[in-house]
Amino acid sequence: MKDFIIPWDDTRDMGTPEKHGKPVTLIIDGVEVTVPEGTSVMRAAAEIGTQIPKLCATDSLDAFGSCRLCVVEIEGRRGTPASCTTPVHPGMVVHTQSDKVRKIRKGVMELYISDHPLDCLTCAANGDCELQDMAGAVGLRDVRYAAPEGGALANHFEARNTSGEANPEWLPKDDSNPYFSYDPSKCIVCNRCVRACEEVQGTFALTIEGRGFDSRVSPGAAGDDFLSSDCVSCGACVQACPTATLQEKSVIEMGTPDRSVITTCAYCGVGCSFKAEMQGDQLVRMTPWKHGKANRGHSCVKGRFAYGYATHPDRILSPMIRDSIDQPWREVGWEEALSFAATKMRGLQEKYGRRSVGVITSSRCTNEETYLVQKLARAVFLNNNTDTCARVCHSPTGYGLGQTYGTSAGTQDFDSIEASDVVLVIGANPTDGHPVFGSRLKKRLRQGAQLIVIDPRRIDLVKSPHVRAAHHLALRPGTNVAVVTALAHVIVTEGLCDESFIKERCDWDEFQQYAEFVADPRHSPEATEMLTGVPAAELRATARLYAKGGNGAIYYGLGVTEHSQGSTTVMGIANLAMLTGNMGRPGVGVNPLRGQNNVQGSCDMGSFPHELPGYRHVKLPEVRAIFEDAWGVEIDPEPGLRINNMLDAAVEGRFRGLYCQGEDILQSDPDTKHVAAGLAAMECVIVHDLFLNETANYAHVFLPGSSFLEKDGTFTNAERRINRVREVMAPKAGYADWEVTQLLANAMGADWHHTHPSQIMAEIAATTPSFAGVTYDLLDQKGSIQWPCNETHPEGTPMMHVDGFVRGKGRFMITEYVATDEKTGPRFPLLLTTGRILSQYNVGAQTRRTENVIWHDQDVLEIHPHDAEVRGIRDGDWIRLASRSGDTTLKALITDRVSPGVVYTTFHHPETQANVITTDYSDWATNCPEYKVTAVQVSPSNGPSDWQEAYSAQAEKSRRILPAAE
Amino acid sequence: MSPDQADANPPRKLIAMANQIATFFASQPGGTQAEQVADHINDFWDPRMRARICAYAAADGAGLEPLVLAAIPSIRVPELQD
């Protein structure tokens, strides 16, 4: 019996990917082993702890069989097959060691090493190099090959021969990527990078050029380097490279790490698990953790490389205060800042009433931190004025899925995509916004699943290497409900419904009312074509494919929610899945792609003003009682203010004080001028953040925040997966964010004494049924848990609504299309829609402070050639973008990705302030702002607008900090 | 702006929000649309927002959809101490 290996802690490379077949038993070196059918001999050997030497194989990639280092002998078979490409057979008898295979392996290594510089001692991979390990493993002692006397150099690693002539085979290092370097002289052409780029990432940026001795790894087309190629800097090739050829620059600079901590990425809602690899308290690199269940060993450029903001000199490490926002900041100690803040907030409540202050929780902070911030409002301010930036992204998901299914969450885990046959992506751009999920999706599409994209813009997925959308419905912005309802019309009228599913799982009367509603000819694709811009035949074909193409899965994003009918579209999407029975098994479902890392968690934790943790309305006395007992206070039974209501109330003088943790509402919320007016009207704005963000221009108290590297806690990703965040270095400003909130609460008279976030989780579990079974111990044991985790699901719930909907019967909702009030006209004839790109993250506060700016140093406006031409705009020109709310300037990018009549931009840079343009229209149910539709005009311009200039002057003035007093 | 001054103006945004809500529920089946509008507002609006829309409906009401006006009697306006 070999050693028992705890699976989630196992970081060994098993050589080839895991398989799921029926069990096959064989004998390796006299030991019996049983593995799933399809497993390689190499992996079977690894299962019993035998590492067969290998170079071109790694368990994240399909076996390739090129190096021949992994040869073995199999009884009854001639020759020495490669163990990585040989599948197991019942009764097979394998010998991994014999004189014969030893000799072959030594010969292979000798050949490799003869064309390799013997630089190990000064090499960045020293100690972390598979070539080095294999030379050791096969017992390589000497290399007999030598360059022929006086002949040309027959190697790739010497720039010049001894007489100084250039070696034509030698290639210089490519340092164009800011995060990793490519040194061709150390390349063994194992092809792992090329395959990683294809199989794992799906970008196909790398190829092998040439043949035999001349073959080289090459990014892009001839003349390209890594930066100019299609490379998206995901790091998969670096991860796969067995040598120093593709190497993180941080390792080249700092050396190899000596310890590591498993933690969770703090960027997007995919929630990738990473190994933070450290030297003492210095971060050397972040590598994707292969047992992370969201990412399965993959990463994107943000999580993998863009962590430099955490140690950026712009970070503010001392608390600061000021009496009014035209004064410079004054640095003070924690105690002074907290008592200043507490006195002001209490004073405001005394003067203007209990409801005159509130909080904004962060979707970037941990669950524990968010829980404490909403608790601050409810238990210390004694009101329900708490909201979170999920308001501006996924609040309609909460409402829409709550109404139809009974709970606000995606129905599947990410693994589910592996069983999908048809994937419907609506208003989301996974390859940019949720890159690791995007890669997993593309992998499934390359295996043959079909793709439907519903988006005004031709996102990359529509057409990328080896991926073609079967249908792209380029609808006019603002017509989602009409399109989704027309899809339902086709499904109902063409008899494509799954009636037995509906009969069993949904309310039949509601279904019949709904069917009657959608069957009305006014919802037919022919009737709505003029409105939506989607050709009827295309729409019909789409509906048929989704309904009858096998397992149909819907993934949607902010292009669905950020509309005045956001909630209605979410309900329409929920209807589609119920109509077709695409619910409750792998490969199907309805999945919101969450923007920020902890959007799901911040909603779960009761950040919304109308509900306590676990989505329970504050009006319910039995729910209030639980928290009243736990907190020893009386809880206000009335819902509080949402962010936009807070700002409206502030302008009207009814709302005076705000504690805003880890959010930049001034940059991220719509109608910047209105947000600024609201903030300016407040008497105490407390900003708790890493940087002096845009909101801080209007703040009176600044409390330094801690990055995700500096604290313990949990994030919950888009799959409802609770992942651990682990402290890898001490908080730079002295306190983790949860400690600061606790100190503020105590300064206002509370008596909280948590000494570790696990105690906060215990309080959450004790009060919130869907978290009842969650503990840090269980998280450490299992790696992660998907809520609900309770008595009936002690290990969590990967898939929701399996035997029935959470609310009982699924509820069909009528989804009548209502045109938005934001309409184009002669003054504003174009529709602006917004989005984001891979390398930058939201308001960019983090990514702008990393080398990622190399890929996106400014926001640009995408405009169709036709619209550009009639306005006399050329590519790269400065243009003025104006709406009813305001105007700004930015550069034009002429592209047919957008349809005529539609323009598009990102919102990552404060100089652009795309939100000066957006209006204050919002979703009817949740007030989620309508970012995705704004009527605009575009005209040539020669510089920044007056607003931009006034804004930067105010920002500069407001950011002054007095030198610390002696 | 002081709250009193603010009260003098018609609550433009609240009117628009209430009308949007009414538009949705107007399309829903059953005879209880006005109650559904009131329930939604009771569940999601802060009491002071509810007080304002009710006061506006009582004083003037111009610009409010008939379904909002029908819902007003069912909108709860709690006594607020502070």
Ligand code: SF4
């Ligand atoms: S890549 Fe590996 S074998 Fe080559 S010099 Fe570096 S450490 Fe040595």
Ligand code: SF4
């Ligand atoms: S970093 Fe990613 S995208 Fe770039 S070449 Fe490597 S695998 Fe391909």
Ligand code: SF4
């Ligand atoms: S996909 Fe999202 S969670 Fe994963 S590394 Fe990238 S930003 Fe982080």
Ligand code: FES
């Ligand atoms: S590892 Fe099997 S051939 Fe390279």
